Amino acid sequence: MRNEMVKFVATIGKTLVRSGPAQQLLQHVAEEIVTHLDAALVRIWRLNATGEALELRATAGAAALPDEAQDCIDVGEHGIGRIAGDMRAYVSNAVANEQHVGERSWLMREGIVSFGGYPLIIDRRLVGVVAAYLRHPLTSEMQEALATVADQLALAIDYRRASNELEVARGEIAEAEKAKFQFLANMSHELRTPLNSIIGITTLLADTSLGKEQRQHVDLIRISGDALLGLVNAMLDFSKMQSGDLEVEVSVFDLHACVEETLDLLAPQASRKRLELSYSIDQKTPQRIYGDQMRLRQVLMNLVANAIRFTRVGDVNVSVSTRAREHGLVEITFAIRDTGIGIASERLQRMFNPFGQTDASAAHKFGGTHLGLAICKRLCEVMNATIDVESELDRGTTFTVTLVARAVVTEPLPHVRPAQPHLTGRRVLVVDDNATSREILAAHLDAWGMSAVAVASPADALARINNGDAFELALVDVNHPDGAGADASTEIHRLHETFAAMPIVLLAPLLDRAPMSVRRGAMSVVTKPVKPAQLYNAIHEALSVASPRPSSSKPSGRIVAPIAARLPLRILLAEDDAISQQVASMMLERLGYRCEVAANGMEALAALWRSHHDVVLMDVQMPDMDGFEATRIIWRDWEPNDRPFIIALTGSAMPGERERCLEAGMDYYLVKPVRLDELRTALEAGASWISSRRDVTVSSAEVLDPRPIEQLRHLGAASDEGIANQIVQSFFVDTPTRIAVLHGALATNDLKQVELVANSLKSASGTVGARQLAALFAAIEDKAEAGDHEGVARHVHDVERTFADAREALEHAMREHDQAKKGDKAG
Structure with missing residues (x-):
């Protein structure tokens, strides 16, 4: 009996967390109580807004209603009202014999033996009453279960109330903020459009x-x-x-x-x-x-x-x-x-x-x-x-x-590796009046295995050299307060003319122009603040070390490899701003592509009707017809296998813009100003999508592996042939709830929780043979473990669709098995 009551309470808990109208959920609860307790009649009331009366919200059971039954009962009146007024449960296993109970003729006519009435209380506040009439006694286990169910009901009702109030408040806030956010979105777009051109052109120029x-x-x-x-x-x-x-x-x-x-x-x-x-x-x-x-x-x-x-x-x-x-x-x-x-x-x-x-x-x-x-x-x-x-x-x-x-x-870059064999033991003189700068320079040189001597002034440097200290290199700051840095570098160079000329590297503030008289005695000039990579390169050059020149943090002319030969695509650019059209076209040319240009959504659709395009770069804000409307028409009028891959271009960084683009049917999302590497990544995603679309039809074998279900059937064959059905049904019920938890963890950037939930869902999917879904959750788990928020988000976007495919395949497989089983029995 206790196990049955535990299952009963668990079932009510699952019912209450479902989505749907509150009254519908209460009706389900009433029906579950009837089923599990074999009750003749169950009724649930909620306290009204004034707090003065109870309003009937759910009725279940085979018993006819009492003649005196009321849908609205004042608190403190009649039996149910007194339970609410006293805020205390009333239970009887001989209810028809109770002198103060009304409806006695109905109780005797229906054979009612017991009654359990429980106030629904949360934080000492009454929210309703649940009452059950039974034709058999209420055991202590049943009473405990009903009390627990009453607590669950109270919590659920209060949660719904709070949620409704929150929704109303959110609606009011949303309305109040709507104008402000629209202004900010428009401002963001207008500012980002010229910025897109500035950053795009300088990126191309830098290459x-x-x-x-x-x-x-x-x-x-x-x-x-x-x-x-x-x-x-x-x-x-x-x-x-x-x-x-x-x-x-x-x-x-x-x-x-x-x-x-x-x-x-x-x-x-x-x-x-x-x-x-x-x-x-x-x-x-x-x-x-x-x-x-x-x-x-x-x-x-x-x-x-x-x-x-x-x-x-x-x-x-x-x-x-x-x-x-x-x-x-x-x-x-x-x-x-x-x-x-x-x-x-x-x-x-x-x-x-x-x-x-x-x-x-x-x-x-x-x-x-x-x-x-x-x-x-x-x-x-x-x-x-x-x-x-x-x-x-x-x-x-x-x-x-x-x-x-x-x-x-x-792999660490050369300038951040520990001691360099070709530099180990080389003596360097550092001349800089700033103690912090001397300390940082000495630390870099020590890390490369060099022997650094740091002094604060040109006079100290000259004294060192005059005293016979030998150095293979000097780093000299030209920005000494007394202006003597230039003289020091010239004097150091002159004193060493009798030796193999000691190389000098000057340290100068950014944009400072050291005069030619200073540069004449120097091997090179490194700007301050000194970057380790630039200093490393300058030392290599000064000491003429025969080793590969390490890459600096500012490469001198990167070669951007075109990807068009590898990924041939026909591209349409839908963009109303003329300068943005030129910049985007130049960026595409850098990647090896030429594009057709449309100035608004209507022109984009006309171009797509004229000829096939693989990819559309779709600006979301355009005159006459914006990108959202054009995308919706593409989804409506083009066959799934014929439509292009749509990349949203938006100047808005407002919350929800990405979701708005994806909901409209766009496949990828780029925020202006668009970087060349971002554009390349988007086009690679489009090429991958186009390639995968060639085999659009997903067979049941790809979605579902039948072997795990067969193993479950064999496992339960001796005692319970329905064990596979039970596990699959539990999978159908539990998975949406856990997917919601997954979405919540992603929204709060809790990738550790994402990883844990994805691992659990992967195992559950594998148990029922949902092969494709398990693979998706495995990918989410891997991306979460790597800290790749964007990768997780891309995969989570496909979860509901993949789960729906898995559910359909599982239901089809279960139906086929049941029909085959019936056929075997008939034969």
């Missing part, structure tokens, strides 16, 4: 053969374009931050390049103020990680810009250190230290509040929007990072950002 100075200029334009894009995103982010809609976009990126490019952009500001801007990244820090590069760059940009803004004299330093964690994770700490004005201790608590960062006099003197740190704080929160600050008035400030990420294992 051509350029001189060193030209490349530096192009890189600065590109980085500035990225910064402007970051500013656009920051404006949107503050609005999203207010509404809780900030999202993380996880991808693999070069962490070292992210730090270097951020400092490249800010180096001119530091140089104008004659501040020393430097950075160091310890050798434990991985080159590439999974994370949100744009968000991290925004945080670093804000913090370093603030450090420069509030520092008059001295230096700004960024140091990156790493500590290994479990499961391939690393804890990366970014410390941004300055020698600026500092912050009073009483103001530290307000640093991360909007408009509460500094006092008015500092704001007037140094500038700033007073929003940067508030945005940094929120960005760190969405990246699961922390941000802290330590400061001493008139001594300086240190901001610390700590981020946990998954490292990507790569």
